[in-house]
Amino acid sequence: MIFSVLKEAVSEVDAMTQNLRRNVDDQLYLTILVMLLKMRSANPEFRYETWQNAGSKYDLGLEMIINTVKQFKDASQIEHVIGFSKRLCIKMGELYHTDFLTNNQVFFNQITSHISLMIKRIRSGISVENPIFFDFMRDNKELFLTTKRICEELEEEFEFSASAQEVSFLAIYFASELERNVAVERNRPTLLIVCAEGMAVSNMLQVQLNQLFEFSSISTTSLRKFDQKMLDQFDYVLTTIKIPDMTSKKIIRIHSYLQKEDMQVLQEHFQMKLVTNRKQAIDKFSEIMNIISENTQITNLSKLELDLLDVLTKQPKKEHIELPEIEFKEQLIVTKKHVNTWQQAIRLGTEVLFQTGCIEKRYTEKIIQNLKSFGPYMVIAPGIVLAHASPKDGVLKDSMAVTVLEEGISFFDRYGEPVRLIFTLAFESKEARRLVEQLMKVVLNEEQVSRILSAKSHKDIYNYTKSAIYE
The missing domain is CATH 1.10.1790 (PTS-regulatory domain, PRD)
Structure with a gap:
């Protein structure tokens, strides 16, 4: 009895799969067979052939079930293939x-x-x-x-x-x-960034350029070390200052913090595409700016551009990197309601570093001399300065001071906004220079900058700044 039922069910499966014109493997065949036997168990009078000839709605139902089973199997196979491919690529990638x-x-x-x-x-x-x-x-x-x-x-x-x-x-x-x-x-260009001291500003530009383009290598140097031989060693030289007595198509003048106009100039020279996700963001930039201009009154165009570009090109959060500790304490915080000149503003930060044995007196004069010689390139964002010189100009230990000005003072920079926040850097070691990237993130974070500027005490300024850098 059981054998005859099974034999009849097998015949029905053969007829069903033939009529449906499906490529059926062993697994799917057995699935349909089990399904038919279960239907027979629930209804001994059930016959697929009878339902099919009668044009029953159950015929369509059975076909849908078969298709579903096959699609499920196909989907499972696709996942299987992708899984193998991913594992293979990951393992090969680790080795190569x-x-x-x-x-x-x-x-x-x-x-x-x-x-x-x-x-x-x-x-x-x-x-x-x-x-x-x-x-x-x-x-x-x-x-x-x-x-x-x-x-x-x-x-x-x-x-x-x-x-x-x-x-x-x-x-x-x-x-x-x-x-x-x-x-x-091999086809990616090599790049050299030249600024007055080859430290803070050039390091910040290096971070930005690595995010926006794919270069074979990016190096930095100071103006005093730069010569004709170095020009021959690189495909392009980017500079934030005028390089005296030297002209070349390789030399490209840019701002101390890349803006939209800088990116356009660089793309034209490099004939390179922006990193894909960056390009998509930058392509939207003009459209966004036009919409804002048409619907609102812009009080500070440069700051708006800076903030938008930061949001559009923001990197995914990376793993925590251990940062070096430097001489930075509450005694290195300076607040002042009013200063008469930008030189006086610079001296506020360098003076506390000198008093705590972090720099020599000549370090102050070198910062001021560089600003007079090369312009306000240390103004790296509206109202914010990274004051610095070379380690050889009198740095005794890795250190930083923070100056907050209540009224602000003009540095005659392109942003046209009075400077209220000055980070005075005195970095001697290469490890300490890694902090420049963190400072850049602080500078671009309007909430963190506002928190520092509105702090009520030296202690609060110190705590806010340290947590922002080392968070």
Whole structure:
């Protein structure tokens, strides 16, 4: 009895799959068979053929069930393929220090598509031969063996085994992508940033440029060290100040903090695209500015541009980086209601550093001399100055002072906003210079700047500043 029911059910499955014109593998076949047997158990009178000939609505229902089962299986296979592809790319990337997974989406899509077909061939028992297998092995044996080893490590988890011929195709994909990356790196320009001292401002520009473009390398130097030989060593030289007695198409003058106009100039010279997510943001910049201009009255255009560009190009939060401790304490905070000149404002910060043994007297004069010689390049944002000179100009220990001016003083800079906040930096070690990037983030954070400026005591200014830098 049971055998006859099973035999009849098998016949029905054969008829059903034939009528539906579906490619049905063993797993799906058994699924449909079990489904029919369950329907027979619930209703002994059920016959698929009867329902089909009667044009019953149940015929459509059965077809939908079969399609659903098959689609589920297809979806499962796709996840299986993508899972294998991701694991393979990650493991290869770790060994070859290359981001095969996200750096080039076209590559990942191509190798994933190939893996999908490869798995189907393997499970169908179809063998393929690579016509350039031996030539490729001769030139790329190490890469092939690495790819093969990783595929073998993934065999048990993904339940298939790739032949050496199949693995060689995958290795060719990785070899091609590695060669492409080398070519791209070779074509990226080298860059030198020149400012008066080659410290704070140049380091801030370096951070910005690394976020916006992809260079082979970016170096920084001071004006005093810069010469014709260095000009020959780099593809481009960016400078925030006028370089005397030297003209070259390689030299590009920019502001101390990159604005939209600077980016346009750089794109024209470099013939480079902005990093993709940055480009999408910058492309929207003009449109946003036009909308704002049409609907509101702008009181400070430069500051608005700065704030918008910061928001549009903001980097995802990175892992915490251990920052060096410097001489920075409550005694290095200065507040003043009014000063008569910008020189006096500079001296407020340097004086407390001198009194605490962090700098020599000549450090103050060098800062003032640089500002007179090269202009207000130390004004790196509206109302904010990074006052600094070279370590050789009298730095005794890594340190920083903060000056807050109630009324502010003009530095005759392009922002046209009175300076109220001065960070006086005296950095001797390379480790301390890493703080410049953190200071840049503080400067661009309007809430943090406002908090420092509105603080009621030296202690509050100190605490707000330290937490903003080291948070």
